[in-house]
Amino acid sequence: MISKSRLMSASAGLVLALAATPLMAQQTTLVIESWRNDDLTIWQQTLIPAFEAQHPDIKLQFQPTAPTEYNAALNAKLEAGSAGDIITCRPFDASLALFEDGALADLTDLEGMGNFSDVAKSAWSTDDGAQTFCVPMASVIHGFIYNADAFAELGLEEPTTTDEFFAVLDAIKEDGTYIPLAIGAVDQWEAASMGYHNIGPAYWHGEDGRLALIAGDAKFTDEEWVEPLRVLARWGEYAGDGYQAQTYPDSQNLFTLGRAAIFPAGSWEISLFEEQADFALGAFPPPIPAAGDTCYISDHTDIGIGLNAASTNAEAGRTFLNWVASSEFAELYSNALPGFFALSNGAVTLENPVANEFVSWRENCESTIRPTYQILSRGTPNLENDNWLHASNVLSGAETPEQAAEAIQAGLDSWYTPGMYE
Known part of the structure; x- marks a missing residue:
């Protein structure tokens, strides 16, 4: 028969053990909505491990929808309140409409936005450029x-x-x-x-x-x-x-x-x-x-990423979006997907020679x-x-x-x- 004192001691030990592993209680999972279903392995094998290594308290789940179905599916999820925390953004009017409807959070004051030019942000900004609602990813x-x-x-x-x-x-x-x-x-x-x-x-x-x-x-x-x-x-x-x-x-x-x-x-x-x-x-x-x-x-600005305004994980979402705005993400993404070029101001070393040729044109040509x-x-x-x-x-x-x-x-x-x- 186990004594009452031994039971109390065991319970105290369990409490101490749980207190020693705070990640179990504090871990946040962010669900990412996207139309780039062909990017699934890149996220699973390259991008997610890189982010989670630096932020073990935040887990990422990349859940893409077929490109032709994405807009309709995303709108339905947003209306039902079942959309993910992170929303991959198409350029210009489709995403602007989501922002104006209150579905995308205002990211104007996100620290990482300082890494992008006004031209890079134009695809995910209001017409007057006063507010930006998605982090530019690639052109x-x-x-x-x-x-x-x-x-x-x-x-x-x-x-x-x-x-x-x-x-x-x-x-x-x-x-x-x-x-x-x-x-x-x-x-x-x-x-x-x-x-x-x-x-x-x-x-x-x-x-x-x-x-x-x-x-x-x-x-x-x-x-x-x-x-x-x-x-x-x-x-x-x-x-x-x-x-x-x-x-x-x-x-x-x-x-x-x-x-x-x-x-x-x-x-x-x-x-x-x-x-x-x-x-x-x-x-x-x-x-x-x-x-x-x-x-x-x-x-051409092609793909950005934003925060569901209804997300209950906004703080973790902004942490992730700041990482997307970083030079580390830019280099990982650009090399994993040759031909999709990071829009951030930082220098990116590309391994693919043909991709390098394309991006070198920015040095001598005007972009539009x-x-x-x-x-x-x-x-x-x-x-x-x-x-x-x-x-x-x-x-x-x-x-x-x-x-x-x-x-x-x-x-x-x-x-x-x-x-x-x-």
């Missing part, structure tokens, strides 16, 4: 990826001007071994994002032109917006037979199988192309209109974002979708550049008045 950069072996075989050099670009395409076409340019007109976003929005900033002068559209000081019918459509129209001569019926995956396959020499690209292609192609890859930035012109790149993403796609017809449609029509030859520009501007004029969101 993607547009340019051209090419078959370096084919270039060496044909004695070609990377073009820097538009005339040089077409001279390279002419040389490839004349040789006949390769389709000069892998691009199709079926998946309309391909013609806009990797065509018009890729080469266009050099003509409309990047941020100056984009902001002039918002202010009403520029129109798509202005010469600097029509000329890149004229350049895009010429691409059809080099895209190969049947490009009008070619999908985006078709374009990828033509390139990785070695049948096409140049791919108008986003930097997100790097990992896939390196995995599938058996030839060396090279990359060059969008050609400038003429020698001596300023180089511009579409350095896609002109349809901020403010101008809030109405109907949606400006982004209109750009897709008419850019693909120009590429396929269904519309002239001038007709396309007039249609795009007419759609915008039908609902947008400069200053309406001020």
Whole structure:
């Protein structure tokens, strides 16, 4: 029979043992919502272990949703009060709407926000820039990826001007071994994002032109917006037979199988192309209109991360978001996902040579974002979708550049008045 004193002693020992392991009582779990389901292993194997090693009192659970279902699923969870603590943020209006509805916390005073420029934060800030609600994670950069072996075989050099670009395409076409340019007109976003929005900033002068559209000081019918459509129209001569019926995956396959020499690209292609192609890859930035012109790149803010305003773990959430804003996270993320570039001001050492080539363009080129993403796609017809449609029509030859520009501007004029969101 156990004595009362021995029971009291055992109970006291148990209390002391529990007191000696405070993490058991104080540990917090943060659930992360995201559309990047292809990032699951990167979070599980790289990012989560790195954070938890420094913060053993905070556990992370990465719970992604399929990209096409994310917006609807997230909104349903937020309304039901079942959404995770951390919300991965799409750029611009979708996340702004969540903030205005009170679903995302204001992170303006988060210490780590000091690591980002106003341009980097613009995708997750209010129109006046006064409040920021998501930590910028990464951007993607547009340019051209090419078959370096084919270039060496044909004695070609990377073009820097538009005339040089077409001279390279002419040389490839004349040789006949390769389709000069892998691009199709079926998946309309391909013609806009990797065509018009890729080469266009050099003509409309990047941020100056984009902001002039918002202010009403520029129109798509202005010469600097029509000329890149004229350049895009010429691409059809080099895209190969049947490009009008070619999908985006078709374009990828033509390139990785070695049948096409140049791919108008986003930097997100790097990992896939390196995995599938058996030839060396090279990359060059969008050609400038003429020698001596300023180089511009579409350095598009793509992904951010914020805090559910209803989270009961706000303090732990802010600790995590400060880590996401750190140079350590920037380097881990950028190397785990070549082609997704950290937006923080700190220097990042990239291991991938093609990714290094893309990001090096920031040193000599002016960065801008896609002109349809901020403010101008809030109405109907949606400006982004209109750009897709008419850019693909120009590429396929269904519309002239001038007709396309007039249609795009007419759609915008039908609902947008400069200053309406001020």
